Amino acid sequence: MIELRNVTLKYGEKLILDKVSLTVRNNTIKAVLGPSGVGKSTIIKLMLGLIKPNSGQVLVDGVDITPMKEAELYPIRRKMGIVFQGNALFDSMTISQNFSFFLRENLRLPEEEIERRVMEQIRFAGLEGYEEQLPESLSGGMRKRVAIGRALIFNPGTILFDEPTAGLDPVSSKKILNLIADLRKNSNLGAVFVTHIIDDVFAIADETAVLYQGKIIFDDLTGKLHESDHPFICSILSDKILEL
Ligand SMILES: Nc1ncnc2c1ncn2[C@@H]1O[C@H](COP(=O)(O)OP(=O)(O)O)[C@@H](O)[C@H]1O
Ligand SMILES: [Mg+2]
Incomplete structure (x- = not known):
């Protein structure tokens, strides 16, 4: 709250x-x-x-x-999860790396747990099949979904x-x-x-x-x-x- x-x-x-x-x-x-x-x-x-x-x-x-x-x-x-107006995605990272980056940097989670959380948010955001793409190859709406999924990754x-x-x-x-x-x-x-x-x-x-x-x-x-x-x-x- x-x-x-x-x-x-x-x-x-x-x-x-x-x-x-x-x-x-x-x-x-x-x-x-x-x-x-x-x-x-x-x-x-x-x-x-x-x-x-x-x-x-x-x-x-x-x-x-x-x-x-x-x-x-x-x-x-x-x-808090934050979705910036311009999304603030990492352009040189794939969608799945965009999701996992902060988890890997900030929490000492086992690799399986990172993968589980990334998959959970990829599914929620409707991005299955796009995991290995770069943000620039996606539409504006898809990029926004990446930003939303990423914002949810820390629960x-x-x-x-x-x-x-x-x-x-x-x-x-x-x-x-x-x-x-x-x-x-x-x-x-x-x-x-x-x-x-x-x-x-x-x-x-x-x-x-x-x-x-x-x-x-x-x-x-x-x-x-x-x-x-x-x-x-x-x-x-x-x-x-x-x-x-
Ligand atoms: N760092 C800043 N320094 C001075 N003025 C600012 C700064 N950030 C925003 N403003 C001004 O404050 C007002 C509110 O900004 P902002 O919160 O970005 O509005 P909104 O998001 O509703 O469009 C605007 O007039 C903007 O120009
Ligand atoms: Mg504004």
């Missing part, structure tokens, strides 16, 4: 997040919806402890990570997605959203994805928070978006804008 409590974040003098509070629960898919440049990637970086808030707390499984030094943050980050408690469908065609987007929805089968996993695409939210998010001008203006079950009387939310719903 990850929680932002009254988080304020500035870049220089520019206020990006103004006392933002947000909870990502286990067994729940949470969306953070907001226009481009609002601070969505910033929220992901705060959750990973990559940047520190000016004030407020970031709690991971109830522990405030804001005072922690880099070395203390490593085991915290291992509780994280929470998985974080930065704009998981950005730049994908509609069919690939749908497949990625279905894959994220499949995470619910792993009963305790929490997922948070940030997006500017409203369809993503209605497709799979149990709960949605809307970030607008530095503030969370809505945070509830996704279906309740239709009951909101906030002008920004009304406008995006009534105008049927698909992307903010």
Whole structure:
């Protein structure tokens, strides 16, 4: 479980997040919806402890990570799987090496256990038969699936997605959203994805928070978006804008 409590974040003098509070629960898919440049990637970086808030707390499984030094943050980050917007795959490694690299580097697991975990995620991500290919030979949607499978390899408690469908065609987007929805089968996993695409939210998010001008203006079950009387939310719903 990850929680932002009254988080304020500035870049220089520019206020990006103004006392933002947000909870990502286990067994729940949470969306953070907001226009481009609002601070969505910033929220992901705060959750990973990559940047520190000016004030407020970031709690991971109830522990405030804001005072922690880099070395203390490593085991915290291992509780999280991260799917970056650009995937951050190793271009010179095969798909299966992309999956096994961090396991081999970070955990002293027997080779059979590494192989078992890699195969499990290859299957989950629907990448059987592609194990020996390089990322560049795959489509954008397939590369995203590699990034998702790889993020799951440490059995994280929470998985974080930065704009998981950005730049994908509609069919690939749908497949990625279905894959994220499949995470619910792993009963305790929490997922948070940030997006500017409203369809993503209605497709799979149990709960949605809307970030607008530095503030969370809505945070509830996704279906309740239709009951909101906030002008920004009304406008995006009534105008049927698909992307903010
Ligand atoms: N390291 C940084 N230094 C200064 N400004 C930044 C930095 N990173 C992001 N910004 C600015 O902060 C705002 C929020 O950025 P970001 O979190 O990347 O937005 P989003 O992911 O919602 O598009 C943007 O206006 C961006 O230009
Ligand atoms: Mg971003």
